[in-house]
Amino acid sequence: MVLSxxxxxxxxxxxxxxxxxxxxxxDKKERIYKTLSQIVGDEKWVSNSPVDCWAYSYDxxxxxxxxxxxxxxxxxxxxxxxxxxxxxxxKIPVVPFTAGTNIGGLCVPEQGGILMDLKRMDEILxxxxxxxxxxxEPGVSQAQFAxxxxxxxxxxGWPVGPPSASVLACAIHHGIGGMSGRYGLNSNHITxxxxxRPTGEILMCGxxxxxxxxxxxxxxxxxxxxxxxxxxxTTGVVTKLGVFIxxxxxxxxxxxxxxxxxxxxxxxxxTFSKYExxxxxxxxxxxxxxxxxxxxxxxxxxxxxEWTGYTVLYAFTEKELENKIDVFNKxxxxxxxxxxxxxxxxxxxxxxxxxxxxPSQIVGSTKNYCKMGGGGIAWPGTFTPSNRWVAVYNLxxxxxxxxAKIPLSPSTRVTMYxxxxxxxxxIMTPFPRDRxxxxxxxxxxxxxxxxxxxxxxxxxxxPPTDFAREINKRADPGWIDLICDIKDMLDPxxxxxxxxxxxx
Amino acid sequence: MADNFKDLKWxxxxxRKCSKCGTCKSAYSYGPPPTNAxxxxxxxxxxLDSYYGSRAKSFLGQAILENRVDLTxxxxxxxxxxxxxxxxxxxxCQTQCQLDYKxxxxxxxxxxxxxxxxxxxxxxxxxxxxxxxxxxxxxxxGETHSSRFNWLKDVRNLKTDGNTVYFAGCTASYRRTEIAKxxxxxxxxxxxxxxxxxxxxxxxxxxxxxxxxxxxxxxxAEHNVDYxxxxxxxxxxxxxxxxxxxxxxxxxxxxxxxxKAKVLHTSQYLEEKMKKGxxxxxxxxxxxxxxxxxxxxxxxxxxxxxMEGKKQWKGSYIQIDKPGLYETxxxxxKAIPGIQFKEMYRNRDNSFCCGAGGGIKASYPDVAxxxxxxxxxxxxxxxxxxxxxxxxxxCVTNLGDATKALGSKVxxxxxxxxxxxxxxx
Numbered sequence: 001m002v003l004s005x006x007x008x009x010x011x012x013x014x015x016x017x018x019x020x021x022x023x024x025x026x027d028k029k030e031r032i033y034k035t036l037s038q039i040v041g042d043e044k045w046v047s048n049s050p051v052d053c054w055a056y057s058y059d060x061x062x063x064x065x066x067x068x069x070x071x072x073x074x075x076x077x078x079x080x081x082x083x084x085x086x087x088x089x090x091k092i093p094v095v096p097f098t099a100g101t102n103i104g105g106l107c108v109p110e111q112g113g114i115l116m117d118l119k120r121m122d123e124i125l126x127x128x129x130x131x132x133x134x135x136x137e138p139g140v141s142q143a144q145f146a147x148x149x150x151x152x153x154x155x156x157g158w159p160v161g162p163p164s165a166s167v168l169a170c171a172i173h174h175g176i177g178g179m180s181g182r183y184g185l186n187s188n189h190i191t192x193x194x195x196x197r198p199t200g201e202i203l204m205c206g207x208x209x210x211x212x213x214x215x216x217x218x219x220x221x222x223x224x225x226x227x228x229x230x231x232x233x234t235t236g237v238v239t240k241l242g243v244f245i246x247x248x249x250x251x252x253x254x255x256x257x258x259x260x261x262x263x264x265x266x267x268x269x270x271t272f273s274k275y276e277x278x279x280x281x282x283x284x285x286x287x288x289x290x291x292x293x294x295x296x297x298x299x300x301x302x303x304x305x306e307w308t309g310y311t312v313l314y315a316f317t318e319k320e321l322e323n324k325i326d327v328f329n330k331x332x333x334x335x336x337x338x339x340x341x342x343x344x345x346x347x348x349x350x351x352x353x354x355x356x357x358x359p360s361q362i363v364g365s366t367k368n369y370c371k372m373g374g375g376g377i378a379w380p381g382t383f384t385p386s387n388r389w390v391a392v393y394n395l396x397x398x399x400x401x402x403x404a405k406i407p408l409s410p411s412t413r414v415t416m417y418x419x420x421x422x423x424x425x426x427i428m429t430p431f432p433r434d435r436x437x438x439x440x441x442x443x444x445x446x447x448x449x450x451x452x453x454x455x456x457x458x459x460x461x462x463p464p465t466d467f468a469r470e471i472n473k474r475a476d477p478g479w480i481d482l483i484c485d486i487k488d489m490l491d492p493x494x495x496x497x498x499x500x501x502x503x504x
Numbered sequence: 505m506a507d508n509f510k511d512l513k514w515x516x517x518x519x520r521k522c523s524k525c526g527t528c529k530s531a532y533s534y535g536p537p538p539t540n541a542x543x544x545x546x547x548x549x550x551x552l553d554s555y556y557g558s559r560a561k562s563f564l565g566q567a568i569l570e571n572r573v574d575l576t577x578x579x580x581x582x583x584x585x586x587x588x589x590x591x592x593x594x595x596x597c598q599t600q601c602q603l604d605y606k607x608x609x610x611x612x613x614x615x616x617x618x619x620x621x622x623x624x625x626x627x628x629x630x631x632x633x634x635x636x637x638x639x640x641x642x643x644x645x646g647e648t649h650s651s652r653f654n655w656l657k658d659v660r661n662l663k664t665d666g667n668t669v670y671f672a673g674c675t676a677s678y679r680r681t682e683i684a685k686x687x688x689x690x691x692x693x694x695x696x697x698x699x700x701x702x703x704x705x706x707x708x709x710x711x712x713x714x715x716x717x718x719x720x721x722x723x724x725a726e727h728n729v730d731y732x733x734x735x736x737x738x739x740x741x742x743x744x745x746x747x748x749x750x751x752x753x754x755x756x757x758x759x760x761x762x763x764k765a766k767v768l769h770t771s772q773y774l775e776e777k778m779k780k781g782x783x784x785x786x787x788x789x790x791x792x793x794x795x796x797x798x799x800x801x802x803x804x805x806x807x808x809x810x811m812e813g814k815k816q817w818k819g820s821y822i823q824i825d826k827p828g829l830y831e832t833x834x835x836x837x838k839a840i841p842g843i844q845f846k847e848m849y850r851n852r853d854n855s856f857c858c859g860a861g862g863g864i865k866a867s868y869p870d871v872a873x874x875x876x877x878x879x880x881x882x883x884x885x886x887x888x889x890x891x892x893x894x895x896x897x898x899c900v901t902n903l904g905d906a907t908k909a910l911g912s913k914v915x916x917x918x919x920x921x922x923x924x925x926x927x928x929x
Contacts, residue, residue, distance in 0.1 A: 143530055163527060163532040361533070371820070376523070
C-alpha cells in the first residue's frame with residue numbers, strides 16, 4: 001500500500017454525523033447529546049446525567065468539584081475526530097480522560113463541556129520484541145501492560161500510581177517510573193504517536209508518520225510529538241502511543257542507605273548517579289518512610305536518620321551486578337571517610353521487594369500516603385536540580401511544620417533521573433476529605449511549597465491550574481507567546497481542556 | 505424495631521476516605537507474574553466511572569448525602585437508581601480496595617439503597633414486584649407458600665424434627681428443585697437424622713436486604729430464628745450461598761438474633777464428614793472448574809477494624825482475620841474420585857460474580873446475562889472443562905441461563921448434585 005494514500009484515506013474516513021439529527025426544535029443540550037450518541041453508535045456510551053457527570057467532577061486532590069456537561073466514551077480515533085469536529089462547531093470544551101488518577105486535577109473540567117473518557121480504547125496493539133517497542137491505546141492500564149510485558153520478559157517504567165492508571169497518559173505527561181535513573185522519564189520512551197488534532201485531523205508523529213507499521217523512534221524527524229507531550233490534554237488527543245520496552249534483566253540488587261540530613265544524602269546520590277548504574281535512586285524523609293504518612297505532623301524520634309533511601313541495581317550478568325554493588329559500597333565508604341553521614345542499612349527483604357514489585361495495589365492506592373490523612377492527597381511534584389533540593393526542602397519544612405495552621409509532615413521524596421543531576425523533588429501531602437478546614441490547610445501548604453520551589457528553579461510536573469499560574473507569572477514572555485501561538489494554531493476555538501495552561 | 509444498621513452519614517466517615525485511586529476497578533496482583541483481570545460486572549457493562557467499583561459508590565454516596573445532584577428531579581432519580589441498583593454488590597471491588605473504606609463497602613452500598621428507598625428512589629420496579637411476593641408468600645417467585653416443599657414428596661415424607669434441619673431456601677425449593685432433592689438425598693445417604701421446616705420455612709430475607717429493605721427482612725428473620733431455636737435443632741444445613749450468608753452472619757449482625765444451632769453450608773457439612781472418614785465417594789469422571797459464589801466467599805470475609813484506634817488509628821482497617829469459604833468447597837470437589845479440577849483465572853477473592861446478585865437478575869437482566877456469559881466463556885477457555893461447579897442455586901440459575909444463551913457445552917451444576925452422584929448408598 002502507498003502509505004501516503006493510507007493517510008489520505010484516514011483523513012477522509014472520520015465518521016460523518018448529522019449536525020442536527022433530532023431536527024431543528026432540539027435545544028443545544030439535547031442536540032449535542034443526540035449527535036454524540038450518533039457518533040459513538042449507542043446512547044449507552046454517552047451521558048449528560050448529573051449523576052454520571054458528578055463521578056468525573058473531582059479527583060484525589062483538593063480541587064473543587066467541577067462537572068462536565070456530557071461524558072462520551074469513544075472507541076476509535078474516527079469517533080474522536082467526529083467528536084472534536086462537533087465540539088468545534090458547538091464551541092464546547094473537550095476534556096480527555098483515561099483513569100482520572102493524576103495528582104493535579106488535570107481531568108477536572110474547568111469550563112464544563114464534553115468529558116471524553118477513553119477507557120474503551122484499551123488495546124495493546126503490538127508488542128514488538130525484536131525492535132523492543134509496544135504500541136498501546138490510551139485506555140491500557142499499568143496492570144494490563146505489566147501483565148503482558150512480564151509474560152514476554154519485558155518491562156516499562158512503572159510509576160507508583162494505581163494499577164488502573166493509564167500507561168499512555170503517564171508517558172505523555174512526563175510521568176516517571178522505576179527505570180527513570182537508567183532510561184529517563186517515561187516520555188523519553190515514546191517512539192511514536194497517533195494524535196487527533198483539536199480540529200479533527202489525524203496525524204502520526206515519529207517513524208510511523210513515514211511508515212505506519214514502524215514505531216521505532218521519534219527521531220531523526222522533528223519532535224512534533226512534543227506538541228502533545230506535557231501539554232495537559234490541551235493540544236490534541238493521543239490515540240496510539242509507541243513506547244520503548246527494555247528487557248527484564250536477570251539479576252537485581254536493592255541497596256539501602258540512610259543519612260542524617262539531605263545535604264549528605266544529596267551528595268551521595270549525586271556522586272553515585274554519575275555512574276548511571278541505578279534504575280532507581282530514591283531517598284525519602286523520615287515522615288514518608290512511615291506507613292502511612294503521619295497525619296498531622298509528628299516529631300521525628302531522636303536518633304532516627306532523617307533520610308533513608310534505596311537504589312535498584314539491575315544487571316544481565318552476575319559480574320555486572322557485583323561491579324555495581326562494589327561501586328555502590330565504595331561510594332558510601334569514600335563519602336563516609338570525608339565525614340558524610342551516609343551509611344548502608346539493612347532492611348527486611350519484604351520492604352526491599354516493594355521497590356521493584358510495581359505496579360502495586362498498595363502503593364498505587366495511595367494507601368501508604370493518605371490512609372491516615374483520610375482519602376485526599378496532593379503534592380507539588382517537581383523536576384528540580386539536586387543542588388537546590390536542600391534549600392527547597394528546608395523552606396518546605398518551614399511551611400509545613402511552622403507556618404501551617406495545622407502542622408503537616410514534611411514527607412518528601414527525591415529521585416535522581418538520568419541525564420544530569422536533577423530529579424524529582426516532591427512533598428506528599430495527605431488530608432481528610434471530610435474536614436474542609438484541614439483540606440484548606442493542606443491546599444495552602446501545597447501552593448506555598450510550589451511557589452518557593454518555582455522560585456528556586458524547580459518545575460512542577462503535571463501542574464494543576466494554581467501551579468500553572470505561578471509558573472506563567474515567572475515565565476519568559478517569549479515562551480508564553482509561543483504557547484499561545486501554538487495553542488491558537490492547533491486549537492483555534494480553544495476547545496481542548498481550556499484553562500489548564502493558565503494562558504488560554 | 506431495634507437494629508444495628510447505620511445510616512449513610514455514619515458510613516461517610518469511611519467512604520470519604522476513598523482516595524479515588526481506582527484500584528477497585530480491576531483485580532490486579534504483582535505476583536510475580538503480574539496478573540490482571542476485570543472484576544466489576546457493573547463497570548464492565550456500563551463503562552462509565554459512575555458505575556465502576558467502590559470508587560463510583562463513594563462518588564454517589566457523597567452526591568446523595570451532600571445534595572450534589574437534584575434528587576427531586578425525576579430524570580435524576582432514575583439515573584441515580586440505575587447507578588446504585590444495577591450493582592451486583594459482589595464485593596469484587598472490596599477485595600481490591602486498600603483503604604479504610606474496604607471493610608464497609610458491601611454494607612455501605614446496601615445502606616445507600618436503603619437511603620434511596622426512603623426517598624422513594626428505590627426499589628426498582630422488578631424488585632418491588634418480588635418484594636411484595638416475599639412479604640405475602642415468603643418467597644420471591646410468587647409461588648404459594650404451601651407448595652414450598654412440594655419437591656420433597658418425591659423424596660420422602662415431610663419430617664420436621666431431628667438433629668439437623670435442612671434450610672432449603674426459596675430458589676432450591678421452587679426453581680432448582682434438583683438441588684434440593686440432591687441435598688435431601690445426600691443427607692439421607694449419610695444417615696443424617698434430618699428435618700425440614702415445612703411451611704415454617706420463610707425466605708431468609710436476602711432478596712430484601714440486598715435491595716435496601718430493613719423492617720421486612722427483620723420479620724422474616726425473627727420468624728425463622730424463633731422457629732429454629734424453638735425446635736432444638738443442633739445443626740442447620742443449607743445448600744444456598746445466599747441463605748448461608750444471612751443465617752450464619754446477618755441475623756445476628758443486624759438484629760442480634762442468635763441461632764442456637766450451628767449453621768453450615770452443605771460444603772462445610774460434607775468437609776466435616778470427609779474429615780471423619782464418613783464420606784465414601786465413588787468416581788465421577790469429569791473435568792470441572794469451580795465458581796466461587798460471592799455470598800460464600802468474599803462476603804464471608806471477616807475484617808479486623810481498629811475502631812478505637814488502639815493499634816493504629818480510629819477506624820483503620822487492619823486485615824482480613826477470617827477468610828470466606830474458598831477452600832472448603834474445593835476440598836470436597838477435589839475429593840471426588842475421577843474429578844479433574846481446573847481453576848479459572850479469576851478465583852477466590854478475585855472471582856468474577858455470576859451476575860445475578862444484588863437484585864439485578866430481576867432488575868437488570870441484560871447486565872446479569874452478559875456477566876454470566878463472561879464467566880462461562882472463562883470456563884470455556886480452560887482446556888476440556890465439561891462442568892462448572894458452584895454451591896449456590898442462584899449462581900446455577902444465572903450461569904445456566906448464560907450457557908443456554910451461548911449454546912455452550914459447559915454444564916453448570918451444583919456441588920451437591922455432583923456429591924450426590926458420587927456418594928455410595
